[in-house]
Amino acid sequence: MSIKKKIKKIPGKFKFLFTVFFVYSIVFYFNKSLAITGIEKTYIMLIKIIPLLLFVLIIMTVMNLYIDSGKIEKHLGKDSGIKGWVYATIVGLLISGPPYVLFPMLKDLKASGMKNSLLAVFLYNRNVKISFIPVMMYYFGLKFTIITSVAIICFSILNGILIGFFVQDTAK
C-alpha cells in the first residue's frame, strides 16, 4: 500500500493530533522551553478534567440505557404535528453522538417523512446535553448554563421555522 493511501486511511481525529505533534516538534527545534511549557500546561489541564470526564461518561451511559431509537422514529415521522416539534426538541437534548453517526439516522428519518424543520430543531438542540451540563456549570456557572440552555431551546424552534420556510420538504 502506498504512503498516500496509508495516510488517507488514518481517521481525521488522529490526522489532526499528528499535525499538532508536528507543529510541536518544529517549535521544539527552535524553542525547547516553549514547547515543554505548552505540554506541561496541557498535562496539568488534562489531569484536572479527568474526574469531570468520568462523571460525563457515567451520565452518558445512563442516558444511552434509556433511549430507544425505535420510539424516536415513531414520534418524529410525518404527520407528527406539534408533538413532533416537542419530540424533536427533547430527542435533540437527550441523544448523543457525533454528526457522522447521527446523519445516517436522520437521513432514514427524513426518508420516512421527517420534516426539514424538525431536523433543524433536532440538530440545534444537540448544543444542550443533559449529560454535559455539569461541565458547563463547572466552567461557566449556573446562571450562564440556564440562560444559554433556555436561549438555545427557544432559538431551535425559530431555527426550525426558518429552515422550514427556506427549504421545501420534498413530496413523498
Add this chain to the structure above:
Amino acid sequence: MNIKKATQKSLNNFKIMIPILIGVLLLVNLITVASSDIYLKLFTGNYIKDSFIGALAGSVSFGIPVTSYIIGGELLKDGVSLLAVTAFILTWSTVGIAMLPLEISFLGKKFAIIRNIVNFIFAIVIAVLVVWILKII
C-alpha cells in the same frame, strides 16, 4: 439497550473526543505560552467583532459539545471574552464546516448550507443576548 452496549456507545464517543481534545488543548496552550496577551489583543470587548471571531473558531472546530465547554472554559481563564467563548461553544456543534460535505451527502445541499448559515448568525445573536442578560441580572 443493555449496560454493556450503553457503555460501549459512550466509550466510542470518548474515543473520538480524546484525540481532538488533547490536540486543541496543546494548540491553545502553545499559543497562550507563546504570546500571553494575544487574546487580549484579539478580543477587545466589541460585541460583534468578539462574537464573530468566536463563532468562526467554533465553526472550523468539531467534536462532541463537552469538548467545546472544556476548551471554552480554559480560553475564558486565559482572558478571552465571554462573548467570544459563548459564540465559540454555540457554533462548535451547530456549524460544521469540516462536516459540511457529509451533511450535504446525507441531508441535502440546500438544507445543509442554509442550516449552517442560520446557525452561524444565531450563535452571534445568542452570544450577545446571553452576555447582555448576564450583565443586567
